[in-house]
Amino acid sequence: MYLQAKRLFKLALSPVLMLLSLFSTGAWAEQAERWQTNMTPGITEVGHQIYDLHMWVFYICVVTGIVVFGVMFYSVFAYRKERHQEPATFHENTRVEIAWTIVPFLVLLFMAVPATKTLIQIYDTDDADLDILITGYQWKWKYEYINPNGDNISFFSNLLTDGAEIANTEDKGSNYLLEVDEPVVIPVNKKVRFLVTANDVLHAWWVPALAVKRDAIPGFINEAWTKATETGVFRGQCAELCGRNHGFMPIVVNVVEEPQYEAWLGEKQAAAAEIKELMAKDFSLEELVERGKSVYTSSCAACHGANGEGGVGKAIAGSPIATGAMKEHTARVVDGVPGTAMPAFGSQLNEVDLAAVITYQRNAFGNNMGDMLQPVDIYKFKKGQ
Amino acid sequence: MGAHHGPAKGLTRWLFTTNHKDIGTMYLWFSFAMFLLGGSFAMIIRAELFQPGLQIVQPEFFNQMTTMHGLVMVFGAIMPAFVGLANWMIPMMIGAPDMALPRMNNWSFWILPPTFLLLASTLLMEGGGPNFGWTFYAPLSTTYAPPSVTFFIFAVHAMGISSIMGSINIIATVVNMRAPGMTYMKMPMFVWTWLITAFLLVAVMPVLAGAVTMMLMDIHFGTSFFSAAGGGDPVLFQHVFWFFGHPEVYIIILPAFGVVSEVIPTFSRKPLFGYDSMVYATSSIAFLSFIVWAHHMYTVGMPIAGELFFMYATMLIAVPTAAKVFNWITTMFKGSITLETPMLFAIAKVFLFTVGGFSGLMLAIAPADFQYHDSYFVVAHFHYTMVAGAIFALSSAVYYWIPKWTGKMYNETMGKAHFWISFIGFNLTFFPQHFVGLAGMPRRIPDYNLMFADFNMMSSIGAFIYGTSQLLFLFNIVRTITHGKPVSDPKVWEGGTTLEWTVPTPAPYHTFTTPPELK
Numbered sequence: 039m040y041l042q043a044k045r046l047f048k049l050a051l052s053p054v055l056m057l058l059s060l061f062s063t064g065a066w067a068e069q070a071e072r073w074q075t076n077m078t079p080g081i082t083e084v085g086h087q088i089y090d091l092h093m094w095v096f097y098i099c100v101v102t103g104i105v106v107f108g109v110m111f112y113s114v115f116a117y118r119k120e121r122h123q124e125p126a127t128f129h130e131n132t133r134v135e136i137a138w139t140i141v142p143f144l145v146l147l148f149m150a151v152p153a154t155k156t157l158i159q160i161y162d163t164d165d166a167d168l169d170i171l172i173t174g175y176q177w178k179w180k181y182e183y184i185n186p187n188g189d190n191i192s193f194f195s196n197l198l199t200d201g202a203e204i205a206n207t208e209d210k211g212s213n214y215l216l217e218v219d220e221p222v223v224i225p226v227n228k229k230v231r232f233l234v235t236a237n238d239v240l241h242a243w244w245v246p247a248l249a250v251k252r253d254a255i256p257g258f259i260n261e262a263w264t265k266a267t268e269t270g271v272f273r274g275q276c277a278e279l280c281g282r283n284h285g286f287m288p289i290v291v292n293v294v295e296e297p298q299y300e301a302w303l304g305e306k307q308a309a310a311a312e313i314k315e316l317m318a319k320d321f322s323l324e325e326l327v328e329r330g331k332s333v334y335t336s337s338c339a340a341c342h343g344a345n346g347e348g349g350v351g352k353a354i355a356g357s358p359i360a361t362g363a364m365k366e367h368t369a370r371v372v373d374g375v376p377g378t379a380m381p382a383f384g385s386q387l388n389e390v391d392l393a394a395v396i397t398y399q400r401n402a403f404g405n406n407m408g409d410m411l412q413p414v415d416i417y418k419f420k421k422g423q
Numbered sequence: 424m425g426a427h428h429g430p431a432k433g434l435t436r437w438l439f440t441t442n443h444k445d446i447g448t449m450y451l452w453f454s455f456a457m458f459l460l461g462g463s464f465a466m467i468i469r470a471e472l473f474q475p476g477l478q479i480v481q482p483e484f485f486n487q488m489t490t491m492h493g494l495v496m497v498f499g500a501i502m503p504a505f506v507g508l509a510n511w512m513i514p515m516m517i518g519a520p521d522m523a524l525p526r527m528n529n530w531s532f533w534i535l536p537p538t539f540l541l542l543a544s545t546l547l548m549e550g551g552g553p554n555f556g557w558t559f560y561a562p563l564s565t566t567y568a569p570p571s572v573t574f575f576i577f578a579v580h581a582m583g584i585s586s587i588m589g590s591i592n593i594i595a596t597v598v599n600m601r602a603p604g605m606t607y608m609k610m611p612m613f614v615w616t617w618l619i620t621a622f623l624l625v626a627v628m629p630v631l632a633g634a635v636t637m638m639l640m641d642i643h644f645g646t647s648f649f650s651a652a653g654g655g656d657p658v659l660f661q662h663v664f665w666f667f668g669h670p671e672v673y674i675i676i677l678p679a680f681g682v683v684s685e686v687i688p689t690f691s692r693k694p695l696f697g698y699d700s701m702v703y704a705t706s707s708i709a710f711l712s713f714i715v716w717a718h719h720m721y722t723v724g725m726p727i728a729g730e731l732f733f734m735y736a737t738m739l740i741a742v743p744t745a746a747k748v749f750n751w752i753t754t755m756f757k758g759s760i761t762l763e764t765p766m767l768f769a770i771a772k773v774f775l776f777t778v779g780g781f782s783g784l785m786l787a788i789a790p791a792d793f794q795y796h797d798s799y800f801v802v803a804h805f806h807y808t809m810v811a812g813a814i815f816a817l818s819s820a821v822y823y824w825i826p827k828w829t830g831k832m833y834n835e836t837m838g839k840a841h842f843w844i845s846f847i848g849f850n851l852t853f854f855p856q857h858f859v860g861l862a863g864m865p866r867r868i869p870d871y872n873l874m875f876a877d878f879n880m881m882s883s884i885g886a887f888i889y890g891t892s893q894l895l896f897l898f899n900i901v902r903t904i905t906h907g908k909p910v911s912d913p914k915v916w917e918g919g920t921t922l923e924w925t926v927p928t929p930a931p932y933h934t935f936t937t938p939p940e941l942k
């Protein structure tokens with residue numbers, strides 16, 4: 039109730055805040071905050087340039103507006119019929135008309151020059167220290183760190199916010215809808231090039247603090263870059279309508295010092311090596327079900343329901359696929375169902391997780407098949423195609 | 424056929440009519456119905472966005488609402504409303520007895536109701552209605568679209584045919600049927616803006632038809648125009664769409680410019696300043712509209728040369744647009760102004776459209792657009808131009824001409840109340856959207872972080888106020904027709920100078936059966 043009252047109070051104050059915001063210039067916190075009314079300059083040089091450009095054009099508009107609207111409202115008040123019975127009859131003045139064509143044109147030049155400079159900088163994607171391939175999926179992001187001297191590491195980044203918060207049955211956290219299970223990590227003061235593409239429909243990768251927004255287009259790779267000058271956690275969202283969960287595929291970027299970045303990369307590489315090892319391992323049913331449960335929660339539950347009851351996707355509980363032939367079930371998960379919302383998870387999950395989640399689906403929600411798949415079976419299935 | 428002397432009786436009057444006034448009336452009522460329908464979609468959107476979290480609708484339906492809101496407002500409300508005004512006013516303003524192609528006129532209207540019935544019915548189909556935004560970017564609108572997309576494509580084709588026929592009619596009328604002595608440079612500004620608009624429509628509606636036909640082929644006949652997997656290109660869709668889409672927004676705004684160019688001189692009791700430059704500015708805007716389309720696609724990954732070209736061309740639009748605004752203001756300067764409802768709406772249109780023009784100039788700056796693009800800043804911008812720019816002008820036009828149409832005067836107090844409530848509601852809705860957009864809120868999302876909550880709540884409250892005020896508008900119109908104070912002065916407004924103010928009030932079923940004498 040208190041919070042509600044506080045918000046209403048602020049709401050009442052908002053016109054004042056709006057006016058104030060017109061005159062405030064900078065010193066914005068790097069993170070978006072409540073009642074934020076302006077663009078963030080962010081943590082990059084380009085971001086600051088964009089911000090300056092934005093404010094420059096804004097001020098030109100404000101000054102123009104004051105003059106133009108000033109004359110307009112003056113005319114409306116000063117030349118009201120009760121005060122000004124006899125209207126003038128003039129209806130053209132070539133000199134004035136030429137002047138007000140040329141002057142705006144000249145003003146535009148003062149915007150075009152800095153804009154061109156900044157744009158050239160945005161397009162300079164050469165000499166990057168690090169390349170990250172970003173792939174938009176419905177509705178998550180995949181990050182792949184290009185490693186010229188070995189295996190790439192890659193992972194998916196999913197929305198972390200609990201469904202109960204979205205459904206208003208639990209209180210919302212401060213990073214509501216802007217939190218992910220695995221943030222993308224980049225080193226500070228290094229030029230990072232983003233190669234942006236998509237797997238299904240259009241998406242757009244946008245992090246305001248990095249001043250990067252690029253469309254992710256299936257079949258094409260776009261380039262963007264950033265060079266963060268500060269460490270911290272920075273958040274963004276998909277900016278291009280991409281279907282049902284467009285509002286639910288956030289981006290979190292962790293900017294860290296270089297040693298920390300190296301350590302993180304090391305961990306990731308070790309985890310990848312472990313997966314490689316697990317590929318050869320024989321799992322027990324319990325192990326697979328346990329691993330599969332967490333894979334299910336992050337990759338399947340959004341469409342098929344937390345208890346396999348179905349939703350956008352078909353029900354898993356008692357489904358003829360999950361209780362039918364193993365091969366059919368595997369094909370469904372690995373290759374997806376073209377023309378529907380069911381994606382091909384073969385390219386999204388590793389063999390271990392695929393084996394685990396298929397096994398889990400066959401042994402959960404009342405499906406008591408008792409059979410299981412090993413990672414090597416997935417590997418063979420993929421090879422066999 | 425007794426219709427030569429007066430309207431037929433009953434329903435057939437409306438079904439078979441070839442009278443420009445009847446057809447204009449039907450266009451106007453149809454567009455008002457669509458305005459309320461599209462508005463109710465907007466109310467659902469704003470109700471869902473009233474607070475963070477999902478309360479009223481699910482994301483799937485939310486996307487259908489944003490899509491249908493845009494489609495219905497653009498194609499069902501604003502465009503037909505201006506065609507309705509054109510039908511009513513162009514013959515009366517140029518001293519013609521009717522439109523040049525009256526039977527086609529009937530057909531171009533009667534295509535619309537079934538088309539929009541079809542479009543609205545997609546909401547009840549399995550898989551839901553169109554959910555890919557009114558810009559329907561592929562492949563979300565092709566490979567990933569609900570089955571109802573085929574009906575959507577059919578509807579777009581049908582409304583395109585209607586628009587093209589309507590435009591051909593307007594061009595034929597203006598070119599051939601002006602009263603003797605009415606040279607092009609003597610035509611009222613509203614006629615000029617519509618003539619230019621009609622050329623834009625004829626040029627770009629076929630492009631839209633091409634885009635949706637390629638979609639149809641991709642969906643049903645195995646082509647890959649917009650699928651990279653088959654050698655096509657999703658970006659191609661955007662180029663084709665915006666080659667239509669940018670002229671389209673000027674199709675919406677130019678007749679609105681025409682309306683205020685009539686209303687402001689009338690209530691300033693002073694001729695329009697810079698008539699010639701108005702004509703040239705409108706033509707320049709129309710020309711520029713063809714070479715700026717990719718400013719909707721700055722983040723799509725164009726080469727820098729393309730990006731710079733589209734940025735410079737877009738910035739140039741500010742020049743003729745500014746000239747028009749200066750002309751309107753100079754028209755008021757040293758006039759003898761009264762502030763009846765049409766004038767209030769016209770002044771607000773100039774004011775708020777210019778605010779939208781400023782944010783448009785900001786959006787034109789390509790580097791800055793990397794932050795603005797697809798954010799609520801864009802939503803704020805185009806609602807300042809579309810709602811304040813076009814709908815305010817339409818309200819102005821209805822109040823301005825309704826005494827001529829009906830022979831009754833609207834209730835001025837209620838008109839002013841409608842204006843002020845609309846004005847406040849509109850700004851409360853859309854001004855805060857600039858802020859959340861700049862702070863990082865993407866458009867077309869059903870739910871948002873708490874930091875956007877306060878401005879969104881304001882925005883929703885504003886939207887409910889604005890929405891409600893339109894019911895007052897409806898009530899005022901109906902009351903004018905049923906209980907309005909009769910007016911019989913042909914001039915109605917003291918400052919009216921164009922030809923429609925020379926015919927009796929209310930305008931008889933047939934006007935200018937013999938051409939007027941022009942002094």
